[in-house]
Amino acid sequence: MTFTAAVSGASGYAGGELLRLLANHPDIEIGAITAHSNAGARLGDVQPHLHSLADRVLQETTPDVLTGHDVVFLALPHGASAEVAAQLPADTLVIDAGADHRLEDPAAWTKFYGSAHAGTWPYGLPELPGHRAGLAGARRIAVPGCYPTSVLLALCPGFVAGLLESDDVVVVSASGTSGAGKAVKPHLLGSEVMGGMSPYGVGGGHRHTPEMEQGLSRAAGKRVSLSFTPTLAPMARGILTTATARVTPGTGYARLRQAWEDAYAAEPFVRMLPEGQWPTTKAVLGSNHANLQLAFDDHAGRVIVSCVIDNLTKGTAGGAVQSMNIALGLDETAGLTIQGIAP
Structure with missing residues (x-):
């Protein structure tokens, strides 16, 4: 049909x-x-x-x-x-x-x-x-926002499994200029963007923040608050999100890794990369795929998850x-x- x-x-x-x-x-x-x-x-x-x-x-x-x-x-x-x-x-x-x-x-x-x-x-x-x-x-x-897509894919497995604390989530994302739309804006001209990066929407002011908190809170079954800082990268398309959160007492790397692998094992468009391989936006350009990698910072008691997607796909x-x-x-x-x- x-x-x-x-x-x-x-x-x-x-x-x-x-x-x-x-x-x-x-x-x-x-x-x-x-x-x-x-x-x-x-x-x-x-x-x-x-x-x-x-x-x-x-x-x-x-x-x-x-x-x-x-x-x-x-x-x-x-x-x-x-x-x-x-x-x-x-x-x-x-x-x-x-x-x-x-x-x-x-x-x-x-x-x-x-x-x-x-x-x-x-x-x-x-x-x-x-x-x-x-x-x-x-x-x-x-349809979710592009930043929330990357953030929710990065962190939801940990909240669903009860492995993450809900009150100290920090996310920094870099996006290509296409995320700002096609209208002509002086600060998005090639000569302004090429060769540099810059933050924007700093201090909790980005419109995607409540959408991220909504999705994470649903996954956790309780209120999750986060600090989100978007940055503009000198590329046309793509998002690299690095999300961190404190882990619950007694949680280590093996348990974290298993939770993420279990969450996405049957998903056609989300892939946990082999240990030691970190995501790059180039690898997902033009595809409907998300690549993720995870690390555990034992000193800080935090999980770090990187997720890349094509913001337009x-x-x-x-x-x-x-x-x-x-x-x-x-x-x-x-x-x-x-x-x-x-x-």
């Missing part, structure tokens, strides 16, 4: 990545492709890498254009998805790649995003305990397609690749 899919925000990085994946999906026929300021443009002029779709014309993003498809992907700015989604039929599978439907706490949404909370949808990170079952048959799905579009596959009852890996690109 073939399903029709519409992609909104198709001129942006997330929308372009969705189209790249869907164009190779055996069970998907791409329908409407929409945008806002680029409506009326030829897709090949704004996404020149999408050769098979180059002559398609971007339509306006309206409920009328999107209605009638089996699946609608909303790759829209934060705060823009909810209004569109509310006007789509209940039996349409709507997958929001923005933040509008990720948070459970309305107060956290208002604090970090400054608008009314639109409600909470099933969370599209199937590797977390219980989430895959919640996606099966769903008709509304919220596993961190956004790949996670959306993976969730779609589960919701529609398709092979979870359909249209996705485990292999990275080198050099």
